[in-house]
Amino acid sequence: MLKKAVMYVRVSSKEQAEQGFSPEAQRVALYDFARRNGFEVAKEFEEAETAKDSRRKEFAAMLAYVKAKDIKHILVEKTDRLHRNFTDYVAIEELTDNFGVTVWLVKEGGSIGKDSRASDKLMHGLKTVLAKGFIDNLKEEVKKGFDIKISHGEYPRQAPLGYLNAKDPLNPKHNIVIPDPANRQLIVKMFEYYASGIYSMKSLITKLEAEGLTLNLPPVIKSGKLYVSTVQRCLVNTFYVGRFEWNGKMIQGSYEPLIASELWAKVQDVISGRNLNMRKEHNVMPFAYKGMFTCGVCARSITAEKAKGRYNYYHCTKYNTNCDQPWVKEETIDERFDKLTNILKISDAGVAFVTAALKQSLSQKREGEDKAFESLVADQTRLKKRIDALYEDRLDKKITESFYDAKFADYTKQLESLEVRMAKHNRADISYYQFGCRILELAENAEKLAKEATPDEKRELAQFLLSNSKLTDGEPIFSLKQPYFAIEKRSPCDDRLSWQGRGESNPR
Ligand SMILES: [Zn+2]
Secondary structure, eight states: OOEEEEEEEEEEHHHHTSTTOSHHHHHHHHHHHHHHHTEEEEEEEEEEEOSSOOOOHHHHHHHHHHHHTTOOEEEESOHHHHOSSHHHHHHHHHHHHHSOOEEEETTTOOEESTTSOHHHHHHHHHHHHHSTTHHHHHHHHHHHHHHHHHHTTOOOSOOOTTEEEEEETTEEEEEEEEEOTTTHHHHHHHHHHHHTSOOOHHHHHHHHHHTTOOOOOOTTTOOSOOOHHHHHHHHTOGGGGTEEEETTEEEEOSSOOSSOHHHHHHHHHHHHHHHHHHHHHOOOOOOTTTTSEEETTTOOBEEEEEETTTEEEEEEOOTTSOOOOOOEEHHHHHHHHHHHHHHHOOOHHHHHHHHHHHHHHHHHHHHHHHHHHHHHHHHHHHHHHHHHHHHHHHHTTSSOHHHHHHHHHHHHHHHHHHHHHHHHHHHHHHHHHHHHHHHHHHHHHHHHHHHHOOHHHHHHHHHHHBOSEEEETTEEEOOBOHHHHHHHHHOOOSTHHHHHTTSOOOOO
16 A cells, blocks of 8 residues: 655755756656655645745645644655754654654655664754754844843853753743852852952962862863863853843843852952053963964974064974065964854854764764674683683693693783773773764854963964964965864855865865
C-alpha cells in the first residue's frame, strides 16, 4: 500500500530567475522520489516567497494539514527549502517528535524523524543553523523577543557574575534574575575592598583568593580563575546597583541589587583617580600583535617598535634580504582585527543551538570510542591468556627457555603498547565538548572582547584565533585557525574579500 505524503516546494522570487530553482524542477524531483519509494502525494504545498512578504502561509497550511489528516511523511527538496528560521525548525521538530512524522530530504538524502539516526539529525541541525539567512533571521527574532521581555521587566541576556538566570516560581514562563549564592559574596567583597582605595586590580584578586573567594562556575564552561579584565568589568557594571543599559537606555531592573549606590559611586571614584595615575606611570604600551606575523613577501618575521615617539609600528626584519615592504601602524591592524571578530559573531540562540548539536555529536563520538575501547580490552585479554599459556608450556617443558624468553618479550611489548593506547582513549574523551563550547563562546564574544581588551588580552585573543598571518603591502592578512575559519566562511558578510581575499586561508 502506498504511504500518504505531502510535498512542500518553495522558491523565492529571486531564485525563480535562476536555473534549477524553478518550482517545477523541485516538483519533478519530489514526484520521482515518491514513485520510486512508494509514496502517494496527498497534497502539494507551494510557496512563492517575495522579498516584501516573508511570511510563509503555505508552510503554516502544511503543518495544519499534516496534523489534521494524520499524514506521516513530508517530501522536500532539501533542508533550506523547509525552514527559514528557528520557529519553523521548532515546528518541524514538534511534528517529528510528537506526531511521528518523517521528513524526507530528497536531494540531500536522509530523513528526519523520530527514529532517524543521530548523525542525520545532527547534520540536519547544522545545515539549518548554517543556512544562508538563517542566522540573520535568528538575530531579528531574538531581538524582537528581547524587546518584549524588557517591557515586562525581564533581563533577557545571561546574568552577569553574581547573578543567575532562573524561572519565576510564581510564573514559570517568566524568566527572572536572582543572586547567585555561589558568587554573591565574591562580588560584594570585590566592591568593598576596592572602595578602600588600597588595592590594585591584581592585589585585589590576590586578597579575594586568599579569602577563598574564587569564581564558582560550571567547570565545563570556564576555568575558575579570576582575571583582571573580569574584575574591571564587574566594578563598573551598573547591573549590581539594579540598573542595566538596553538599546542605549537605562532600564531599572526588577531584581535585587547586590551593591548599594554609595558603595558603587565610591568604587567609580577610586577607578577614575587610579586611571589618571596609571597613565602617568605606564607610558609604555606592549605590542599587541608581536610575533604573530611574517612578511608576505620575503617570509621573514615581523618585529614591532615605537616610532615617532608615539605610534606602534610593525615591519619586516629584512634579515639577509632587500625587502622593501612598508611599515604598518598598529591601528591599521586593530581596525582589521575588529572587523574580523565582528564577522565571527553569531547570536545567543545560534550558539545554544550549535551547543546542543555538539552535545549530540559528543554522545555519538563516545559510542564509537566505547566500541574501539572494547576491542582494545579484548586484545588485552587475549594477550594475557597467551602469556599464561606460554608460561604453562614452559613449566611443562613443551618449549625451550630461549623460545619462551623471545615470545614473552614480544607479548609484553604488545601489551605495553595496548596499554598506552587505552590510556589515550581515556584522555581523548574529556576535551571534545569543552573545546566545542569554547569555540562558540569565543565566536559569540569575540567582537566584544576585542573592543574591551587590553593589549595583552588582545594578543591572547589574536593568538587563539589566528595562525600564520602575514603582512603584505601594508595590509594584514589574517588566517583563522580551523574551527573559526569554518564559522567565518559561513558568515553572510560581503566585505570579507576586502581584507582577507588575498590570503590563503589556512586549514591547519
Ligand atoms: Zn620582508
